Amino acid sequence: MGKARTLRRPCASARVLAGTTLVLAGTTLLLAGPAQAQTADPSVIGQIFDRIQPVTEAGLHGFFQLLDNQPIAFVLLSLALGTLIGSFSFKTISLGSTAGTLLVGVLLSMTAEAAYGITYAIPSILSSFMLLLFMYALGLKVGPQFFSGLRKGGLAFVCIGLIVWSLNWVICFFGAKLIGLAPGYATGLISGSYTITAILGVGQGALSSGAYTPPAGITAEEVGANMAAAYAISYVLSTVGIILLIRYLPRIFGFDAKADAKLAEAAYSGGATHPVPGAPGALDWSPSAFELRAYVVSHDGFIGHSVSELAKLHPEAPILRLLRDGAIVPLSDDPKVQRDDILTLRGDVHDLIFTDGSLIGPESDNPLARSVPMEVAEVHVGAHDISGTSLSDLPHIGAGGVTVRALFRAGNELPLGPKSDLRFGDVLRLTGPDAAIQAVAKRIGGRAILPTMKTEVLYLTLAMLVGYLVGIATVTIAGIPFALGTSAGVILAGVGVSYMRSRNPDFGGPVHEGARSFLQDFGLNAFVAVLSANVGPKVISALGGDTILWLALIGIAGALIPPLVAFWVGIRVFGLNSVIADGSATGARNSTPGLNAIMEESGSTVAAVPYPVSYALTTVLALIGGYFSMILS
Structure with a gap:
């Protein structure tokens, strides 16, 4: 160990001069003077504090400089204005957020x-992380329906994927x-x-590996620049175009998207009328035939009987609360x-009709009882x-006003x-007072999973990591690298978590639908x-000459014609x-x-039920196609 250093506290009037070296607990600090402060390495300061870049221009120039200095401001402004513009509609047609x-x-x-x-x-780490949040939240929503969708239309989904991929490749390659x-x-x-940006990497890999040799008079750098220019132009136009096309495809062919969505939900639910365990909305309170009513005891048939005796005499209307002199007993x-x-009862409305005053006594509006x-x-x-x-052999399930939903x-x-x-291994969805539910859960060897506003960060992070x-x-x-892709991997993780929860709600959760919906919307x-901030400059660099017009036309055709044809095949050939x-x-x-x-x-x-199937298939095929498009060019 080194020698211990003695620190002397300076008096109030003492000054530490710039340029002085202080040694504190073995750490050397250089207090820079004015000249030194101007030449200090900003990267070192940036490791401790975020640097705020000054805005040196005025007017609009200063505004755009501010967005450059503060990327978060750019993202928030784009989100605010984009959501506002997307909310406007013209004759029921809108861009969307x-x-x-x-x-x-x-x-x-x-x-x-x-x-x-x-x-x-x-x-790009910001955009990648936000996209993964969206994919995971989406997987949580569609997970229980995913495997049902595979059984019902797996072949059709694969065929649609093949149609879209092959037509896109033919249009783009032979169009060029x-x-x-x-x-x-x-x-x-x-x-x-x-x-799919990764296709550029595959093409560049074909160049660098020697699998493709540029013809005389053109360098590999020029080929790479051509790829980037075509990518930038077609990417922006394709992204906007596909959003509008996909949004209105059912309407174009005369279908009502909202009505068909309800039919699809019913078909993929297997006739179920309630959300599966762990699904968003599973623990939402909803109206039912069971109600609470309160009565003042005046009938001799009730007076002198204990609560347990009355429970045996009238199991259809259990007693939840007893008030005496304004206090709860x-x-x-x-x-x-x-x-x-005053007795508070819970039961089916039909069964409670008998309590019209002739059996117990007049009904009470006492707020504490109700x-x-x-x-x-x-x-x-x-x-x-x-x-x-x-269920009829387990009377304790209905004890204390618990009902099975x-x-x-x-x-x-x-x-x-x-x-x-x-x-x-079954799952019961129960309603009733908390204490009664806890007692039933203990009897059947389980744990009551109740609605909660807590987040599920542990399951979210672990599942997304996997x-x-x-x-x-x-x-x-x-020579071609194949990967499932992080987006597909994370959405499947969400599917897996929600699938496990549908079997056992103890597997994390429950997921609050508001939180899940926020992750989905804000993430995307x-x-x-x-993405728009990084693509915009590439579009500017690609502008010029007749080439841009052909890039725009071919790119839009390659983006929109294949899904249009595949959709027609799906509804006409496969009856989807x-x-x-x-x-x-x-x-x-x-x-x-x-x-x-x-x-x-x-x-x-x-x-989103068929989305992961065709997505995973075409991701692989697109990489193969991109590699061969480079070699054959």
């Missing part, structure tokens, strides 16, 4: 580049050949019109009912001794009735805002629901903003 955000962001970044020479560049575009443009068109003491007590807190909870059956017994087995809703049997690692796992075949639109065919087509086009557009239009997330 995602397309609006993209349009605003691109216009801002292009204006900054063209008018003031300011090139926006926001770190027909016009006589230079090498690199075809690969850039495929990458931009498919909105604990039911755990099994008190005997006295004249003028304000019994009710809960909704899910309980996983964990006791083997009750397996095989029916729904019964699930292996994620599927079962018909509910007195003879419905319980098995180990999905991300699966997505980046790469296998190289014949923030991703698009960052229009919203399901639309979701499969946007998955085949790898368009997450397009998926959000049809979900907004249909008011449902059911379009």
Whole structure:
């Protein structure tokens, strides 16, 4: 160990001169003077504090400089204006928040580049993370329906993916050949019109590895520049175009997206009328035939009986609360009912009709008697001794006013009735007072899962981490790297978590629908805002000459014609629901903003059921196609 250093506290009048070296606890600090402060390394300061860059220009120039210095301000402004613009409609046609955000962001970044020479560049890690949040939230929503969708339309989803991929490749590759575009443009068109940036990497890999040798008179750098220019032009136009096309495809072919979405939800739910365990909305309180009513005891048939005795005499209307002289009497003491007590009952409205005053006494409006807190909870059956017994054989389930709202087995809703049997691993959705629900949960060997406003950060982060690692796992075949992709990996992680919860609600959650919906909407639109900032300058650099017109035409054709044809095949050949065919087509086009557009239009997330299937298939095929488009060019 080094020698101990003695620190002397300076007196109040003492000054520490600039340039003095202080040694504190073994750490050397240099107090810079004025000249030294001006030449201090800003990267060192930036490691401790975020530096605030000054705005040196006035007017609009200063405004765009501010957005360059503060990327978060750019993202928030794009989100605000884009959402506002997207909310306007003309004859029921609107851009939607995602397309609006993209349009605003691109216009801002292009204006900054063209008018003031300011090139926006926001770190891609922000956009990537926001996209992954969107994909995970979406996976949570559609997870229970995903495997049902595979069973119902897996072949159709695969065929739609093949149609979209093959038509896109043919249009972009042979379109560039027909016009006589230079090498690199075809690969850039495929990458931009498919909105898969990784295709550029595959094309560049073919160049650097020697698998493709540029012809005489053109360098590899020029081929790379051609790819980037084609990508930038086709990417922006394709992204806006596909959002509008996917949004209105059902309407174009004469379908009602909202009505078809409801039909699809019913078809993929297997006839279930309640959300599966752990799903958003599963623990929402909803009106039912069971009500609370309060009565003043005046009938001799009730006076002198204990609460437990009355429960046996009238099991259809359990007592939830007993008031005496304005105070609550604990039911755990099994008190005997006295004249003028007030009893709070819960039961089916039809069964409560008998309490019209002739059996108990007149009805009371006492607020304390009528304000019994009710809960909704899910309980996983964990006791083997009750397996095989029916609900009617378990009177304790109805004790204290607990009622069974729904019964699930292996994620599927079962018909509910007195003879419905319980098995180990089933899930019961119960309503009633919290204490009574807790008692029932203990008896059947489970734990009551109640609604909560708490977040599920632990499950979210672990599941996203697993999905991300699966997505980046790469296998190289014949020089072509193949990976599932982080987006596909994370959405499948969300699907897996929600699938497990549908079997056992103890597996994390419950997910608050407001939080899940916020992650979905904000995540995607923030991703698009960052994307627009980085793409705008590339569009400016690609402008000029007749080439841009051909790039725009071919890129738009390659982006829009394939999903249009695939949608027609889906509804006419395979007989798919229009919203399901639309979701499969946007998955085949790898368009997450397009998926959000049809979900907004249909008011449902059911379009996301086929999305991961066609998305994963075409991601792989697009990389193969991009590699060969470079070699064959």
